[in-house]
Amino acid sequence: MTTDVVLPMSAFVVRGEQGFEEFYTANVRGLVVQLYAYLGDLDAAETVAQEALTRAAMRWRKLSKRDEPTAWVRREGWRLAADRLRKLPDRPSESSLANALKALPPRQRQFVILHYLARLSPAQIAQEQDVDLTTVQDALTAARAAITSQLTLNQKGN
Amino acid sequence: MNYEENPISTAFGEFEQAVAVKVASAKTVKVTAAHRVRRHTIMLSIVGALVAAMPVGAYAALSLGNQGPPAATAAPSTVVPSAPASALPSETPAPTVNREPITKDMFLRQPVPVPSWGKWNESCPSGVVELSGTLQEVVAVDLDGDGEQEAVVLLWCQSNTQSGVTRVLGYDVDETGRPTLLGPAITVSDKIGEIQYIHGIRAGKDGKSFIAKVANDVTTDGTPTIKQDREYAWDGTEFAQIGGPAKF
Numbered sequence: 001m002t003t004d005v006v007l008p009m010s011a012f013v014v015r016g017e018q019g020f021e022e023f024y025t026a027n028v029r030g031l032v033v034q035l036y037a038y039l040g041d042l043d044a045a046e047t048v049a050q051e052a053l054t055r056a057a058m059r060w061r062k063l064s065k066r067d068e069p070t071a072w073v074r075r076e077g078w079r080l081a082a083d084r085l086r087k088l089p090d091r092p093s094e095s096s097l098a099n100a101l102k103a104l105p106p107r108q109r110q111f112v113i114l115h116y117l118a119r120l121s122p123a124q125i126a127q128e129q130d131v132d133l134t135t136v137q138d139a140l141t142a143a144r145a146a147i148t149s150q151l152t153l154n155q156k157g158n
Numbered sequence: 159m160n161y162e163e164n165p166i167s168t169a170f171g172e173f174e175q176a177v178a179v180k181v182a183s184a185k186t187v188k189v190t191a192a193h194r195v196r197r198h199t200i201m202l203s204i205v206g207a208l209v210a211a212m213p214v215g216a217y218a219a220l221s222l223g224n225q226g227p228p229a230a231t232a233a234p235s236t237v238v239p240s241a242p243a244s245a246l247p248s249e250t251p252a253p254t255v256n257r258e259p260i261t262k263d264m265f266l267r268q269p270v271p272v273p274s275w276g277k278w279n280e281s282c283p284s285g286v287v288e289l290s291g292t293l294q295e296v297v298a299v300d301l302d303g304d305g306e307q308e309a310v311v312l313l314w315c316q317s318n319t320q321s322g323v324t325r326v327l328g329y330d331v332d333e334t335g336r337p338t339l340l341g342p343a344i345t346v347s348d349k350i351g352e353i354q355y356i357h358g359i360r361a362g363k364d365g366k367s368f369i370a371k372v373a374n375d376v377t378t379d380g381t382p383t384i385k386q387d388r389e390y391a392w393d394g395t396e397f398a399q400i401g402g403p404a405k406f
Contacts, residue, residue, distance in 0.1 A: 020184065020188060021184035021185070021188070024184035024187060025184060028179070028181050028184075029177075029179050032177070032179045032181065033173075033174050033177050033179070036177055037170075037173065042177065042179075046179065046180060046181050049181065050181055050182060050187065053187055054187050054190050054191050054194070055191075055332070057187050057188050057190075057191035057192075058191040058194055058195055058332055058333050058334065059330075059332040059333060059338075060191075062302075062304070062306075062330060062332075065302065065304070065394075072338070079271075079286060095173055095176070097169045097170065097172075097173045098173070116166065116167060116170040117170060117174060130273045130274050131274070144164065144166055147166055147169070148165065148166060151165070151166075151169060
């Protein structure tokens with residue numbers, strides 16, 4: 001049986017990779033910050049963001065042709081983060097905002113992070129997450145009230 | 159509402175500024191990605207070689223006398239380039255590595271992203287889900303004209319509120335054979351005169367579009383009143399009808 005499959009690394013370069021390094025540099029920090037806000041754990045956020053961007057590199061030739069590769073990476077990051085969240089121990093974060101976010105239901109937390117950190121409008125969030133605009137607006141309203149209340153409590157506590 | 163005046167914006171701004179991120183360089187990520195693609199392709203090649211060897215092995219095991227062994231039916235699907243094995247990823251165009259062909263199994267062996275079926279069909283599976291109960295047909299089409307095939311998929315679901323809901327979705331497939339959603343191609347409606355059921359899909363003549371057999375209504379005995387062939391293509395952003403009747 002012939003399994004002549006010893007291929008050089010150059011055969012597996014993600015073709016059309018021009019632009020990936022620029023894309024990575026432009027997006028990695030923002031993605032980590034968003035995922036840190038969601039997970040409340042910086043190490044986990046860095047791991048998840050890097051995994052999402054590695055997956056983007058694996059298919060960059062096709063992904064780079066799309067209008068919005070950032071949206072693809074963000075969706076991949078959120079998907080991985082949701083999985084990671086279930087496995088993370090419930091520890092308080094060093095950040096009071098991260099702790100306030102942690103108290104929100106995951107969906108509200110995701111929408112509020114996409115709005116304030118990814119700087120997406122409610123309509124863009126609705127489109128990207130495939131939900132009604134009113135669902136996003138209602139979630140943002142509830143999340144803002146909860147965060148404000150939590151941050152105010154923290155300030156009084158200090 | 160002006161969110162910028164909201165103190166929450168300030169809190170998020172301060173949070174963003176304070177995070178010190180430590181991640182690998184873009185080059186390291188590219189090398190990791192290249193290693194993974196390499197590993198996956200080697201696995202596919204070994205499977206291909208095993209498939210190729212199976213008829214010969216079966217012949218030998220069964221000792222079928224002086225008959226010649228059956229011809230091999232498949233071959234490893236890789237092209238071996240001549241660059242040294244230690245070469246690192248470069249900007250030089252690399253030889254083609256054949257990806258795994260589009261198959262129904264590709265969509266059955268792993269969870270696949272499926273967007274919401276709409277508020278009347280919330281019982282139908284969406285998110286990243288197994289398609290074993292919903293997958294009807296998979297057609298390989300070069301939707302973006304890059305010489306590699308993407309997938310068009312017909313799904314069916316027994317909804318709580320409707321008898322049976324169908325939809326067609328488009329998928330890209332990455333180098334490891336994992337489908338990622340391009341977008342919805344055909345979504346049915348419950349309105350008279352609109353597409354209410356999709357009976358089947360097939361590739362278009364040029365291999366860059368697909369043709370769906372659609373119907374405007376389903377009678378109580380399940381017989382569609384009018385069936386039509388409508389052709390659809392991916393325009394880079396979304397699917398659009400490019401052929402066949404526009405209305406019933």
